[in-house]
Structure formats: structure tokens, C-alpha cells
Amino acid sequence: MGNPKAFLTIHRKEAGYRPVSDRIRDYGEVEQTLNPEDRRLQASRCMECGVPFCHWSCPLGNKQPEWQDRLFKNDIKGAYTLLTATDDFPEFTGRVCPALCEKGCVLNKIHEPVTIRENEAAIVERAFLEGYVRPYVPKHRTGKRVAVIGSGPAGLACANQLNRRGHSVTVFEKNEAIGGLLRFGIPDFKLNKSIIDRRVALMTEEGVEFKPGVEVGKDIAVEDIVRDYDAVCIAIGAEVPRDLKVEGRDLKGVHFALELLQQQNRVNAGREISRDDRISAKGKNVLVIGGGDTGSDCVGTANRQGALSVTQIEIMPKPPEGENPATPWPYWPVVLKTSSSHDEGCNRRWLLDTRRIIGENGKVTEVEVEEVRWEKDEATGRMNLIHTGNVERIKAELVLLAMGFTNPVQDGILKQLGVDKDARGNVKVDDKQQSSIDKVFAAGDASTGASLVVRCIASGRKAAEGIHNYLTEK
Structure with a gap:
């Protein structure tokens, strides 16, 4: 590395997001970018450690230390060549990957991992901008x-x-x-x-x-x-999305998460959707059932559509913040994740099981949930779901099922x-x-x-x- 001690003096610096008041008015990308010099300094923080757990953590086997060094030396062509040797589409992973590599980064021991994902996105964007990405047409065709x-x-x-x-x-x-x-x-x-x-x-x-x-x-x-x-x-x-087989599931206003997300993306692309078919959160209390990334995407979309309120519930316990002894470094840490969409406005709740969906005149108005807890069966080691009997109702005119596939x-x-x-x-x-x-x-x-x-x-x-x-x- 050009500066093997940079991690001692240079702290992690993220590009951050556009202001909430600005970004919820449109569907433009929320993430900002650093200037090239700041990005070089972030790349210099890579320690090129003896055992690169970033490489070990990545399903693609990306060679992060090598292309971090190229980025630090401003060799964008070399960085892009190394990056695309293992990743066909770094412009995608640089935006939507949860960055397993950063969780394995040795500097994550002090909660300041190298900004690998952002650096990756910066490399590919500069490579396109500076003309290093050119069509590769095979010289010989196999006939297959x-x-x-x-x-x-x-x-x-x-x-x-x-x-x-x-x-x-x-x-x-x-x-x-x-x-x-x-x-x-x-x-x-x-x-x-x-x-x-x-x-x-x-x-x-x-x-x-x-x-x-x-x-x-x-x-x-x-x-x-x-x-x-x-x-x-x-x-x-x-x-095939996981469904919720409870009373009231067929009420109007209850949709799978992808129904909302796919439709909004099509609307953004210029497709006309009839008023009767349009799924809209405008002026409604929205309940998102499911605490994962898809649920988070529903939160962000609902806020942009003008939801009155957004609540996201999860049947599992709230993960610990910062540290989780059950998932130590360099493994993927099961800790509380707060997305940019959550920051835009969302009431998040855990340990709630949906019992029934209530409506009037065929339309959803409330969802009845019950507080639960998880207890370990000492004989089998499995966690069992225990219903406590504590029931409440959450007001909702739009319910989105985001429980995975x-x-x-x-x-x-x-x-x-x-x-x-x-x-x-x-x-x-x-x-x-x-x-x-x-x-x-x-x-x-x-x-x-x-x-x-x-x-x-x-x-x-x-x-x-x-x-x-x-x-x-x-």
C-alpha cells in the first residue's frame, strides 16, 4: 500500500445521504458521493492485512485490497480491471449490496471499516466517465x-x-x-x-x-x-411471496410488498396506471409487516407517496445495537440496521404477531396484533414462539406484506x-x-x-x- 499507516490517522468518512426534506420529494438516488481526493484517502485506509477477511466475506471473492490500492494511486483503469475480474456489475453491488466485506474488514473491530462499497461504486462510475469501460466483443464465436x-x-x-x-x-x-x-x-x-x-x-x-x-x-x-x-x-x-393467512387478508388495501414496489417503478418509468389499479399511500396510515430490506423499501416508497404515518412491525426480537456477542467479528453481525428509509419517518416495533385484519365496507381499517416472546426449548435447542395474550389494534388503510419469498x-x-x-x-x-x-x-x-x-x-x-x-x- 502507498500509505500502510493511513488507518491510524484517517477516520472512516461516508458520503452520506441527501437531506430528508429534499429526497422524500423525488425518487432520485438518496446516496451522495465524495470528491475524488476524499475517496482516495478512504481507499488508503485499507491495511492490506495478512488475512483479508473482506475477501473471505464476499460471495464473489472480490480482491478488495488490490483495487483499494489502485484507487489510492488514482489508477482507475487498473482498479476497474481488478474489480470486474470477479464482479460483473460493480455499479449494482456498489449501490445495493449490504457490504458483507465491510463487516469482515479488520477495521470493523473498532467499528470503522474501510468504505469498500462506496469505493467500489466510485471506481465504476469514474471508469465509465473517463472512458475505460469499452465493449468487449469476442474475436471468435464457438457456434454454441x-x-x-x-x-x-x-x-x-x-x-x-x-x-x-x-x-x-x-x-x-x-x-x-x-x-x-x-x-x-x-x-x-x-x-x-x-x-x-x-x-x-x-x-x-x-x-x-x-x-x-x-x-x-x-x-x-x-x-x-x-x-x-x-x-x-x-x-x-x-x-412466490410469503402470505399471511389470517382473517381479513382479502380486504381491499392489503397487498404484497412487490405489488407496490413494482408498480411505483413502472410509474416512474412513465407507465400509466389506472386510478382503480393504483396502489397509493397518500394520506393513509400504512402498516408494513416484515422487518427486512423489502419492508424498508416499502417505508421509503410510502413516505414519498405522502403517507400520513408509517409503522413497520416484526415478529422477531429487536436486534442489539452496535455489538452482538452471538455473531462476533468477522461473521455477519446480527445487529439493528437503520436504513435511509427509516430515517425518513417510521415507527418500528418488534415482537408483534399479526392475528387478523379488520375492515369496513370491504376496506382495511385496522390490524389486530398480539405481543409475543421467544423461549428456548432446552431439550431441542429450538426457539419457540409464545403468544402473551396482549392484543392491540394498529390503524391502517394500507397494509403491505413484506415477509420474504x-x-x-x-x-x-x-x-x-x-x-x-x-x-x-x-x-x-x-x-x-x-x-x-x-x-x-x-x-x-x-x-x-x-x-x-x-x-x-x-x-x-x-x-x-x-x-x-x-x-x-x-
Whole structure:
């Protein structure tokens, strides 16, 4: 490193967010950027420690110390080359990854890890700005054709890697635009969709063929895909949301989280939604059921729509703040996470179980919840949910279910293909990401269940390697 002792004198400095009063008026990205000199100083804080736990923590195996050094030395081209050697889309992970690497950073022992995620985003943006990102068109084509079904992070990563190996890749996407969960699930205030468009345009120049608005199994027969292509990758995600089977679930005003998020992203893109179909939090008391990132995205979206109040409830206990002895460094710390959306206005509550949804004239008006506690069964070691009998009602005219996802939709492509599934209903794959059907592979959430964008990219890269080896051996 150029300055191996920088971490002793330079403190962690985050770019921070736009002021709340400003950002809740629009859907622009909330995160700000540091100037290049401050960013260099942040990169200099990397200790290049003997055992880089940042590298160990990253599902992609990113070589953080190496590209931090390049950034510090203002070698943006070199930094970008190192970064993209392991991460196909650092412009995505640099914005929406929870930064597992930072939790493993040795400096996280003193709660001042290197700003790895922000540095990553800064590298890729400067690389685009300074003209270092150019189309890579393979000099030789293998003559092999691969179909990728789904254009989320896993499908895009798989397509990118296969195309660069010289195979001809066609990506099928059932929605009207490419991006999958990146485009329709993640709010614009976290990931501006022009970032996706820029990457898709680059991949198109490189030779990848994209077919949006084409649903395999409906618009084109599954058997035709399997017959006409030398290999197929299923990257359709885990689209089945966890439902809440309680009285009043069918009342008007109760929606899955993605119904709201997808619709708002489409509205932002210029799509017209009829008044009857529009989901809006304007002037309403909003209740978000589920304490994860998707729930947080609902909070931010509801605030931007003009919600009267937003409450987010979680059935699990409130995590400890700062330190958690149960999850010590360098493991992922289970501690309280406060997002930019929470800072915009949200009443957060824990240890509440939804018992029933109450309404008038077919519309939701309240949600009855019961306080719970968790007790450990000494015989089995498992935690058991105990209902206390303490019941209350929360006023709500809009209820959003953000309790995660289970598995891919089973009555579509998977059913027609007849692939084996695991106990959770995901596509069962081997260590090469190959399914039980010859030349059919799977990647991302379709094979693992709902996960992180960074894990999906890693899975897509692994599937591409498996497909490439399969085609080469053939």
C-alpha cells in the first residue's frame, strides 16, 4: 500500500445521504458521493492485512485490497480491471449490496471499516466517465447457442460470462424491460434505472441478444427453447411471496410488498396506471409487516407517496445495537440496521404477531396484533414462539406484506421442464449448477431461494462456468 499507516490517522468518512426534506420529494438516488481526493484517502485506509477477511466475506471473492490500492494511486483503469475480474456489475453491488466485506474488514473491530462499497461504486462510475469501460466483443464465436431465462442479476451475470467466452447468448425476459428484480423490485431511490440501461446497452454491443416481453412457456414453448439451444439457464428468481393467512387478508388495501414496489417503478418509468389499479399511500396510515430490506423499501416508497404515518412491525426480537456477542467479528453481525428509509419517518416495533385484519365496507381499517416472546426449548435447542395474550389494534388503510419469498413459481417453466426440486421447491442443481435435465442449468434465487444480489451474481457466474464446461466437453 502507498500509505500502510493511513488507518491510524484517517477516520472512516461516508458520503452520506441527501437531506430528508429534499429526497422524500423525488425518487432520485438518496446516496451522495465524495470528491475524488476524499475517496482516495478512504481507499488508503485499507491495511492490506495478512488475512483479508473482506475477501473471505464476499460471495464473489472480490480482491478488495488490490483495487483499494489502485484507487489510492488514482489508477482507475487498473482498479476497474481488478474489480470486474470477479464482479460483473460493480455499479449494482456498489449501490445495493449490504457490504458483507465491510463487516469482515479488520477495521470493523473498532467499528470503522474501510468504505469498500462506496469505493467500489466510485471506481465504476469514474471508469465509465473517463472512458475505460469499452465493449468487449469476442474475436471468435464457438457456434454454441445458450438461452438464459430471466434477466435479473443472476441471468445477466451468466449471459455476460458466456458471451465473453464466445458463445451466442439470448436472454428472455417476461417483463417489458430488462433487469428483473433490479429494475422492478429495488426502488429508484436506491438504484436509478439508467444504471441498468447503461449496462444492458454495453452487453448488447458486446453481442448479447435481449428479448424483453417474451415469457417462456407462454409466448414461446419450453420444448422449443430446449430443442433450439445447446444449453439453457433458468434464472427466473424466487417470485412466490410469503402470505399471511389470517382473517381479513382479502380486504381491499392489503397487498404484497412487490405489488407496490413494482408498480411505483413502472410509474416512474412513465407507465400509466389506472386510478382503480393504483396502489397509493397518500394520506393513509400504512402498516408494513416484515422487518427486512423489502419492508424498508416499502417505508421509503410510502413516505414519498405522502403517507400520513408509517409503522413497520416484526415478529422477531429487536436486534442489539452496535455489538452482538452471538455473531462476533468477522461473521455477519446480527445487529439493528437503520436504513435511509427509516430515517425518513417510521415507527418500528418488534415482537408483534399479526392475528387478523379488520375492515369496513370491504376496506382495511385496522390490524389486530398480539405481543409475543421467544423461549428456548432446552431439550431441542429450538426457539419457540409464545403468544402473551396482549392484543392491540394498529390503524391502517394500507397494509403491505413484506415477509420474504419462498421459491420460484411452480406452475410455469419448471413444471413444463419437469426438473427435480429440492425440499424448499427450488431447482435442484449439482455443484456445476446443472439440473436433473440434460443441458438445463439454474442460477440465482431459482436454485437457492431468495438471496442477495451479490450472491445471485456469484451464482450466475458459477452457472456460466458449468455451462461453458458442458458445451466444451460436448
